[in-house]
Amino acid sequence: MWKVGLTITMSSSVEGATIRYTVDGSDPTADSPIYKKFKITEKTTIKAVAFYDDGNHSDIVTASYALG
Numbered sequence: 409m410w411k412v413g414l415t416i417t418m419s420s421s422v423e424g425a426t427i428r429y430t431v432d433g434s435d436p437t438a439d440s441p442i443y444k445k446f447k448i449t450e451k452t453t454i455k456a457v458a459f460y461d462d463g464n465h466s467d468i469v470t471a472s473y474a475l476g
Contacts, residue, residue, distance in 0.1 A: 415446070425461075427458050
């Protein structure tokens with residue numbers, strides 16, 4: 409069976425920021441996976457945060473996708 413997919417792309421306006429994310433509903437932390445482009449094929453909620461070199465971080469951004 410063919411599944412619809414969506415490639416997730418994220419970026420930060422702050423050069424050198426490291427984006428970390430979750431897909432399990434929890435808030436991302438400094439230990440969460442580092443973002444790299446990935447594909448979703450089902451209903452998914454993504455939370456992401458950008459960590460900066462100076463130790464600060466952005467607000468958490470949440471996006472929900474319903475495919476199909």
